[in-house]
Amino acid sequence: MKPPLMGKIRGYVKIQIRGQHTEQLLNLLLAKRITIWDVRRTDDHQVSLFIIVPDFFRLRPFLKKTGCRVHVMERYGLPFSIGQVRRRSFFVTGAFLFLLGLYMLSSLVWTIEVKGNESISTEQVLAAAHEEGIYPFQWTFRLKETEELSKALHAKLSSSSWVGVTRQGTKIVIHIVESTVPKSRKLNNPRNIVASTDAVITSIIAEEGKAIVKPNDRVKKGQVLISGALGSPESPLIVVAKGSIRGLVWYEYSIQSPLVSKQKVMTGQSIEKSYVQLGQRRLQVSGYGQIPFSHYEVKTEFNDVNVGMLTLPLKWVKEKIMEVQIVEEAQEQQEAAQIGLRHARTDILAKYGPNARVVTEKILHQKTENGKVKLKVMFEVEQSITEEQPIIGTS
Template identity: 55%
Template sequence: MKAPTLANARGYVRVRIRGGNAESFINAVVSKQIQVWNVQRTSFQDFQCYVLLSDYFNLRPILKQTGCRVHVEQRIGWPFALRRVLRRKFFLIGFAMFMLGLYMLSSLVWSIDVKGNDRIPTEQVLAAAKEQGIYPFQWTFRLRDPDLIAKAMHTKLKEASWVGVNWEGTRVSIQVIEATKPDSLKLVNPRHIVASEDAIVTDIIAENGRAVVARNARVKKGAVLISGAVGTETEPKDVAAKGEARGLVWHQYEISSPLVMKHKVYTGEEKERKYIVTGNRRLMVSGFGDIPYAHYEQLQEDNTLKWRQLSLPIGWTNEKIKEVQFASEERTETQAAEAGLKQARADVLGKNGPNARIHSEKILHQKTDNGKVVMKVLFEVEQSIAEELPLVRQFEQKSQPESEPHEQGH
């Protein structure tokens, strides 16, 4: 016989029938229209079957009539599961309170991030947000639409050109784009543009003032390139000279490049240590023992506990100790010379401005001595040679005519 409909919902048990007249028990059960299924004989006098929970209590008269005994081996179905759950009511209450607390905590604003503000103080942005109901431990369901909040904050923050508000979970993010202000004009004193180095002028442009040298002119350091004196002798007028001047400048380098280069390489072996940090003190918690490497490099990662925007004086440090070895690489004289020239080119360009370029280079002297290639190189570099010099005029003080003595009468 198959299991009846909704047996799990109604609940059923697996029972073992012992002793007595088993055949009479089965016949009596069928005559009483009690549903049993999966009847199996386990021994000569015993057999097992499944019966609904509602019919189990109707077996008692039949057991007395046939002299059989019954033993429940398994309880199956929802009624038994519900009974087991109800026995753990304190667990249910605790679980329900935990879920309620979790929901309440996830419905609070825990942190507020302000991004994009350079001139506007963060405190001013947070104050504007607080006026719109955004502050720590505020319920998220009490917040208005983000677009309405952003519009109100934009009205409050005069120096912002756009404000965006967005929240994800318990964190609110405020993005601020500050309004661009034109640079204020600086008052400058009259000045000349003079040469910063001895050079041959390759280009000169006077935006304000008067250019006094032409292209291809050779100038000494300190020579006036763009004059700030634009008036006449009778009507002098001084301005702040402004412009651009470029020229060819000579730089001499002495280069020493070794024929054998040593490189530091990692072997892949490493040891890790962990520390608990409180203030300026730290306590090692793992990685005890001496460092087993002859040459090594230490990499340290510091982590600090934070609450909102406050950094606590407690944290932990992960320290990795990596084994290193030094490998040697032999180079030819040509390779060593080229490596030295490459380093010198980078140095001369880095020292003379972003728009500097090497016009030519000439090796004045080269020799190999003590495992090194020694060179003396002259670089011709086109670079900016403009330098400001205050313009100071010296005014001659006119002498006052002496008064003639008056003759006194006698």
């Protein structure tokens, strides 16, 4: 039978009773309502049975009456386990310390995350948080309430419009919403705007300062176009001149364009070679033999060798050798000249900005010599001609 209710807690023992009148003893126990179970005859004068501990201590008078002797065989239940625990004090303290350590480590702040900051540096936020007691290895129970913390941080970080502090276990998340501050203007020195090159003015718009020249005026390089000095010459008000001026500028180009153009054309024939590369040394794996092409181009591809997450110091190199044919094409004189002009126009746009515009182009001279077309061209270009010149010495 199973031990009675709370048997494990109160503890029970298996005892052996020796004596002539064991039956009489059992009847006495029954009469006194002492619970026993699993009674077993082990010998002619010997009986083994289970009894709960409190009842075991009530046995003595009945034993005396019947002349029996008792011997404890086995012990079960909590009172005995406690005794065992006492003997293994080191184990128990270890287990306790482990739990304590786990609790302590989980009540530390391990990481601090700062989110949503753009202009405020993370270091700045962390420094402010440190002052408020948020730093790694801080006890979480020593932290103030998160609402209080967010208020204090908001007060410390002047350019934030809202700060939220949340704790997720051992992680503190500081969420920052920055207030939008208008961009501060770039500070400029007082200046004039002068011509960057000789030109004829086509348009002049002065945003600040006084426009000195008019459209269709011819200006020299370095001439003041928009003056930064306002008012009378005796006591001028110095400002930062600003504006846009466009003018016509002339450029002379000498162009050479060949009559025979050479072009590389892929034939579609190719061979592949592959290598294993370690550092600077290569070992060819496949594609041995002479390259059967007279003209070719090589396309090389490098691949890292990975084993799981690991990248080995090896490289797998693939070379594709593609046959190329050089096709020569004869061009008309006019065609060659056009190609030359086109090159010149793109050159102008690249040099003088995308706003530059070729107004007129005039071929001054053209001759064919040694299979080349030689051109001399005059380009009239409309472009921005502003240059800044600081005003020094006046205050």
